[in-house]
Amino acid sequence: MSHAAPRTEPAEELRAVALRLFVETSYAGASLQQIADAAGYSKSSVLYHFASKEALLESALTPAVDKLGLLLGGSVGRIADEAQRAAFVEEFIDFLLEYKLEAHIIINQGQSLAGIPTIGRAREWITRLAGSFGSEMSSVNQRIRIGVGLAGAAYVLATSAGDTTVHDSIDEVRAALIEVVSELVSPSSVSTISVTATPNRLTT
Amino acid sequence: MSHAAPRTEPAEELRAVALRLFVETSYAGASLQQIADAAGYSKSSVLYHFASKEALLESALTPAVDKLGLLLGGSVGRIADEAQRAAFVEEFIDFLLEYKLEAHIIINQGQSLAGIPTIGRAREWITRLAGSFGSEMSSVNQRIRIGVGLAGAAYVLATSAGDTTVHDSIDEVRAALIEVVSELVSPSSVSTISVTATPNRLTT
DNA sequence: CCAAATCCTGACCGAACGGTCAGCTACGGT
DNA sequence: ACCGTAGCTGACCGTTCGGTCAGGATTTGG
Structure with missing residues (x-):
């Protein structure tokens, strides 16, 4: 049955192309x-x-949403801890890096596509995530910080993926x-970040 | 005159309704x-x-894009200054508050609608804005900070407009x-930010 | 060799799209 | 009274939408 792999599977290529077009143009x-x-x-x-x-x-989004559920389901209660929160942020950014396009669709078109099961699942996870953040301190300030951070990060990634310009190193x-x-x-x-912080370094 | 709801001018109401639907569903x-x-x-x-x-x-977006041009055209050179940059951020946030939906369309659907003149103008302004920021320090870090900040702010505002839970005060x-x-x-x-109480209430 | 399964396609369908047009009503000016 | 015009609409047009279907290739297993 699976003797040779002459080229990329048609279904996989169709998923990739569809994902790209769903982001560039809308669904x-x-x-x-x-x-x-x-x-x-x-x-x-x-x-x-x-x-x-x-x-x-749905077929194109399922892997991303599954991984999102895995990520949030395993650590939704441990976000309250300060130290583990840093680790969670790193995991989440990696998730966004791996599933840029999927995240872009869920964030930007999630509302109008909420009726589609997979999208609905993703939105529930996000709601739960926001709730676990907000349960600790639900001030307007804190909620906005989280919203700006997550949405902003997702947007920057998804846009840089589909656009020409920046070819910065992924790291x-x-x-x-x-x-x-x-x-x-x-x-x-802020100081307890284990990632190499390079403040104001010029690339050229 | 025996219509159900309309109190305002037909064209104005059509613009408002169209704007809302262009955000909820896409254009x-x-x-x-x-x-x-x-x-x-x-x-x-x-x-x-x-x-x-x-x-x-275009008719629905024109006021917002005109204001954006006014805002950026008048202060594209003074962004380099540290102190005036704070004032610019305040102006820009007020702009986003006033034109939530328009900003959402330009940001989220700008790429696919770049061919439409008004959208093109808006994108040019944004490119110029990013350039004026980046000319000073064009590190990856800085560019991402700006991108996350502006896109995140616009997203949070535009989404909160069409979503539930609006009990937060605008101020x-x-x-x-x-x-x-x-x-x-x-x-x-970061430490000292003086938020002046500017009336961002304007009848339209 | 043949049958079955897999992959792919053109022809076709009803619905909905953006857009055009002739014509209806209401009304102010003269 | 008349006319011009502004606001609005239903009928209609060509195109494209998502989706169905019968059938042409090609491969595979018996």
């Missing part, structure tokens, strides 16, 4: 025809591999994001 | 029929007031946003 704006053309297949072929446009979206971006989000989430103790 | 996802239904008019009536769907979007949100974005943009001088 509603990206048509099956565009996805098929971009992947080099016919529209019928797309619907052979995936029962519907919605199924294609640099990762370190900077971990630093700034840690600073936002835990305002008091 | 591509919101149809003229939906907009017309939501506003209590027929699709033909929408196209009587606005030449096309694109013209409707509280404003103060918190100004504080956190100032902290992100000017990492050194």
Whole structure:
């Protein structure tokens, strides 16, 4: 059955192409025809591999949402601890780095796509995450810090992925994001960041 | 005159409804029929007031983009100064507070709508803004701080507009946003931020 | 060799899209 | 009374949408 792998699996390539187009144009704006053309297949072929446009979206998002559930399900109660929170931020940034496009869709189009099961799951996880942060101190200030940090980080990553410009090293971006989000989430103790902080270093 | 809800001018109400739907669903996802239904008019009536769907979007965004140009055009050179940068952040947050939905569209759908003139103008302004920030110190760290701050602030505002839980006072949100974005943009001088009470109430 | 399964496609469908147009009503100016 | 115009609408047009279906290739197993 699985003798040779001549090229990347069609379903996998379709997922990747669809994900890209769902971010560039929106889910509603990206048509099956565009996805098929971009992947080099016919529209019928797309619907052979995936029962519907919605199924294609779900199939493309499922790995990310599963990992999100794993990440939050395992450490949703331990965010209160100051030290472990830093570790969580690092994990979360890595999650965003791995699933830039998926995160972008969930964040920016999550509201209108809340009816789709996988999206709904993701939104529940995020709500639970926000709740575990807010249970400790639910001041407006704290909530805004968390919102700006997480949404801002996700946006910067997802946009840099689809856009031309920046070709910074991933490690640099990762370190900077971990630093700034840690600073936002835990305002008091910035100094305890174990990541190499490079303040104001010129690249050229 | 025997219509159900409309008290304001038809064109103005159509702009408002369209703006809301363009954010909730995307520009591509919101149809003229939906907009017309939501506003209590027929699709033909929408196209009587606005030449096309694109013209409707432009008409709805123009005030915000004009103000953005005014804001950036007048103060693109003084951002380098540390003290005036704080004032600029305050102005910018007020801009975001006044034009939440418009900012959300420009940020989240700007890439796919770059061909539309008004959107293009807005994106040029933002590029110039980022450039004026980056000219001083273009480290990866700094660029990410700015990106997270501005995008995060805009996202938090735009989402809170269409979402639940609005019991936060506007002034509280404003103060918190100004504080956190100032902290992100000017990492050194965090301690003393004087938030002047500027009336951000303007009838439109 | 044949049958079954896999992959892929063009032709086609009803619905919805953005947009055009002729015509309706209401009303102010003369 | 008349007319012009502003506001609004239903009917209609061509196109594209997501989705169905029958069937052409190609491979595989017996």
